[in-house]
Amino acid sequence: MTGPEVAALAGRELRTRYTAADLGVFTREEARRFLPQGAGDPQTDVVLAWELLYRLEPELYDRLASAERLHPAVLGWLPCDLDRIAEVGAGTGRLTMELIERGRHVVAVEPALPLRRILRRKLAGAGHGDRACVTHGFFDHLPLPDDSADLVVACSAFTPSPGHGGDAGLAEMERVCLPGGCVVIIWPNHLNWLAARGYRYVSFPGPMSVEFGSYREAVELAEIFYPKGAGQVRRLGKPTVPFEVLGLNPPRDLAFKVMAG
Ligand SMILES: C[S@@+](CC[C@H](N)C(=O)[O-])C[C@H]1O[C@@H](n2cnc3c(N)ncnc32)[C@H](O)[C@@H]1O
Numbered sequence: 086m087t088g089p090e091v092a093a094l095a096g097r098e099l100r101t102r103y104t105a106a107d108l109g110v111f112t113r114e115e116a117r118r119f120l121p122q123g124a125g126d127p128q129t130d131v132v133l134a135w136e137l138l139y140r141l142e143p144e145l146y147d148r149l150a151s152a153e154r155l156h157p158a159v160l161g162w163l164p165c166d167l168d169r170i171a172e173v174g175a176g177t178g179r180l181t182m183e184l185i186e187r188g189r190h191v192v193a194v195e196p197a198l199p200l201r202r203i204l205r206r207k208l209a210g211a212g213h214g215d216r217a218c219v220t221h222g223f224f225d226h227l228p229l230p231d232d233s234a235d236l237v238v239a240c241s242a243f244t245p246s247p248g249h250g251g252d253a254g255l256a257e258m259e260r261v262c263l264p265g266g267c268v269v270i271i272w273p274n275h276l277n278w279l280a281a282r283g284y285r286y287v288s289f290p291g292p293m294s295v296e297f298g299s300y301r302e303a304v305e306l307a308e309i310f311y312p313k314g315a316g317q318v319r320r321l322g323k324p325t326v327p328f329e330v331l332g333l334n335p336p337r338d339l340a341f342k343v344m345a346g
Pocket residue numbers: 118139150173174175176177178179180194195196197200222223224225239240241242243248249250
């Protein structure tokens with residue numbers, strides 16, 4: 086995007102931020118998954134708006150994800166001292182940076198090139214470039230061998246929709262997981278869908294807040310991502326905002342399946 090185009094977007098909420106003209110940013114492979122009918126409108130389909138965000142304003146997405154931290158007990162629940170970990174839909178690494186501590190080698194699969202670039206930069210900056218590999222791929226076609234990871238995990242990325250996982254995506258995650266290993270969906274939606282496929286659910290209690298870098302950032306990001314809560318964020322006058330104020334379920338849960346040994 087050009088400077089004036091970026092300036093025109095300042096403060097505009099996600100639902101009206103992009104138009105059908107922006108869909109040209111998708112690669113052919115992405116369009117096949119995200120535009121199965123061949124067309125779409127990000128102003129009526131917020132899932133499309135999120136996919137455009139990852140490609141047009143990846144740093145903005147990274148600022149949001151950095152503020153929405155995972156419940157420490159979710160991270161504590163994950164197995165550690167593993168040999169190989171695969172993460173799918175890794176984004177800019179909210180989870181990846183934690184997985185590095187738990188495995189000798191981490192493969193982070195991410196379809197959006199701009200997010201892969203940010204993740205690579207973060208891993209290199211933290212001195213982990215040699216133990217992590219950031220690669221292109223989709224849930225339904227993982228570039229990984231059978232039985233190649235002790236833990237296969239996705240955070241805030243998997244949904245039952247075919248473009249974002251679905252049965253084909255879950256089958257791929259399970260194919261890649263070693264017998265006795267674990268497939269984990271963090272911050273899941275559609276719990277019944279996962280339960281019907283043998284996934285058990287764990288949720289951790291306690292208050293949770295989105296931790297923005299500053300009050301100014303809280304207002305800016307709330308206007309874009311949680312417009313209904315923006316007034317309340319202004320009234321609170323703080324950089325730390327409870328998830329419920331923003332109308333968001335907190336990242337305090339996961340669904341998992343241990344693969345038969
Ligand atoms: C909400 S972001 C979450 C990113 C990261 N896991 C995190 O917790 O911050 C959703 C991610 O799923 C990725 N994604 C979308 N469709 C996908 C697909 N079909 N296969 C794999 N990843 C996908 C997006 O590119 C994006 O990085």
